[in-house]
Every structure is written in C-alpha cells, then in structure tokens.
Amino acid sequence: MTDTNKPTKQSEKTAREALAAASRLAWAAVLGGTLHGLIELPVVVPIEASITQTQLNGQGFIHNFKHLFKTRALYRSLNTTAVGLIPKCWIHYAWLNFYIQLFVPSGNLRQASKKESILCGVATGGSEVLFLTPFNFVKFRMQRPEWGYKSMFDCIVRVRKEEGIFAFWKGTHAVFWRNSICMMGMVGGYNTVEQALPTNMYFKAVCAGAITGIIGSFFSYPFEMLRAARQHNVPFYEEMLSKGPKRMLAGYLPGAARIVMHSAALGVIIPRMKEMSEGTGFFKKQYAKLQGGANPKKD
Numbered sequence: 001m002t003d004t005n006k007p008t009k010q011s012e013k014t015a016r017e018a019l020a021a022a023s024r025l026a027w028a029a030v031l032g033g034t035l036h037g038l039i040e041l042p043v044v045v046p047i048e049a050s051i052t053q054t055q056l057n058g059q060g061f062i063h064n065f066k067h068l069f070k071t072r073a074l075y076r077s078l079n080t081t082a083v084g085l086i087p088k089c090w091i092h093y094a095w096l097n098f099y100i101q102l103f104v105p106s107g108n109l110r111q112a113s114k115k116e117s118i119l120c121g122v123a124t125g126g127s128e129v130l131f132l133t134p135f136n137f138v139k140f141r142m143q144r145p146e147w148g149y150k151s152m153f154d155c156i157v158r159v160r161k162e163e164g165i166f167a168f169w170k171g172t173h174a175v176f177w178r179n180s181i182c183m184m185g186m187v188g189g190y191n192t193v194e195q196a197l198p199t200n201m202y203f204k205a206v207c208a209g210a211i212t213g214i215i216g217s218f219f220s221y222p223f224e225m226l227r228a229a230r231q232h233n234v235p236f237y238e239e240m241l242s243k244g245p246k247r248m249l250a251g252y253l254p255g256a257a258r259i260v261m262h263s264a265a266l267g268v269i270i271p272r273m274k275e276m277s278e279g280t281g282f283f284k285k286q287y288a289k290l291q292g293g294a295n296p297k298k299d
Contacts, residue, residue: 015102045081046074047258049143054251055228056144058243061254068145077142080152084135091131092124096187099123114192121187125179133175134168140231171230178223182259185216210260217259221252 046065053064068074099120104112109120141147141155149155159167186209194208201207217224225248229236240247 017101041082041085044085044258045078047254048081048139049074049077051251051255051258052140052143052228054254055225056232056234058247058250061251071145073145076145077139080139080142080155083152084139088132088135091128095127096120096124099127109187110191112191114188117191118184118188121183121185122180124187125181125183126176129172129176129179130169133172136175137168137170137231140228144232171227174223174226174230178220178227181220181223182216185219186212186259188212189215213259214256217252217256221255222248224255225250 046068049068050061050065053059053068054061057064065074068076100109100112101107103116103119103123106112109117112120138152138155138159141159142149142152147155149158189212190208193211194204197204197208225240226236228234229240234240240250
C-alpha cells in the first residue's frame, strides 16, 4: 500500500528547505527592498496621488495633477508612503526570495523555466496581499483630500472608529488578483523578454523589467480599478464598469508608467539578490569595484 503521507512530507521538507535558503538571503530582502523604496519614493508619491484621483473621478491625469499641485496636496501622502514603502519592499522581496528557492531548483531566477518564473510571480503577488493591503489602504486614503484626514494617525483612528478594523482590508480580493496577474507578467515574463532583446543592449535589465511591467499592468488594471472603488467606498459597477472601456482605463497610462518604474527596479535588483545576501560585504565589493575603476592597474 502506498503511504499517502509521503507527498505531504516531501512538500513540507521542500518548503522548509526553501525557507532556510530564503532566510540565508535575508540581507537581499533588506537591501533590495531599501534600494527599491529609495529609488521610487520621490517620484511615486505625486504620480500615485494623481492616478488615485483620476481613477475615482475620471477627469484625466493632467487635470488632477494640476489641481493637486494648486491645492498643495501632491505630497499629502508622503509621510504615509515613506513609513510604509520600504517595509513593503522588504516583505515583497522576502516572499519573492522564498518562492525562488521553493520553485527554482538552482535558486536563481535567471535560470528558471517559464513555468517556474510564472509560479514565482503569481505566488509572490498573492502572498503579500494580507500584509500589504492595510499599508496601501491608508496610503490611498491619504492621497484624497476629500476624506479630510489631518494625518496618517488621524486616518487610522477614524477608519477604525467609523468603518471598523476590517476596513483596512477592503478590496483584498481585487488586490489579490491585481498583484498575482501583474507579478505573473513582471516576473514570469522577465527571462523571455530579456532573451528576446539584443545581446549587447545597454540597460537590458531595465528595459526587460519595463516591458514586462507594461504587460503585467495592462492585464491586471481592471482589478486595480475594482480595488480603488472598494477602498474608497465607490460603487464599482455604476461609477466605472457600466461606463465602458474608457472609464475603466482611467489612469492606466500614468499607472503603467509607475509600474514600469517598479518593474525596472525589479529588473536591476532581482539578478543581484545573491550578491546582496552578503549584506555589508555587498557594499564593500561595490566600493572595491569603483576604486578599481578609478585607479586601473598599470602594466
């Protein structure tokens, strides 16, 4: 008789081994997440604020950008974004590291098959939802002056009092599908796109990340609109879906540009995760390379 417990034990063993390997790469999650957050923060805040307004009022990105600029509300969510962005990136890279170790035998995403890459992307996008949705919920609420929150703390207190603790997870199902589909495009398609680009192309990793970001953002955007509606208490069907494709794509182009930044950063950071796992040793090596370039040895 076949022991029905064997597959389960094997799966548990594989997961344990993947967790141990990912733990050894903890520095990669910290350094990669920090670098990613610092790269995005200055540019992302005003773009995301204008996108959120566009998604909800459908009046156009430029119109909303100008209005927020005139009312000095472009950086209204800066503190909230700054508090949440780097920890969010840590969580993102921690999950990604875990699934790379779990699904890719070599532990190197560049050597993954298309199926393995897609699994890493979908699993990462889905797993981070429960942890990241409250961060994003507060950030998105702070982006809209219409809510009248005085600060991040005021937002948290009022939401808890007026809408209940579970309000911070509004739109979780939409976020799950949005993240899973978007990450499937960004991570799952990365190797394929990179291989299709010219061998000696400058900024190849950045371009591959940007292209996969466009792909992922396009197919996941309907769920992004659903997320926006749920988190801002807007009727999705009446205000968005029933008004056709143009309304459903409100904010898509600037949103795609924002995702391109995110995925381009992924394209640069992911291939260097193993190096970053060395922690401070990573910076020492980079410094040594710079010194070597500045002072080349003479024959």
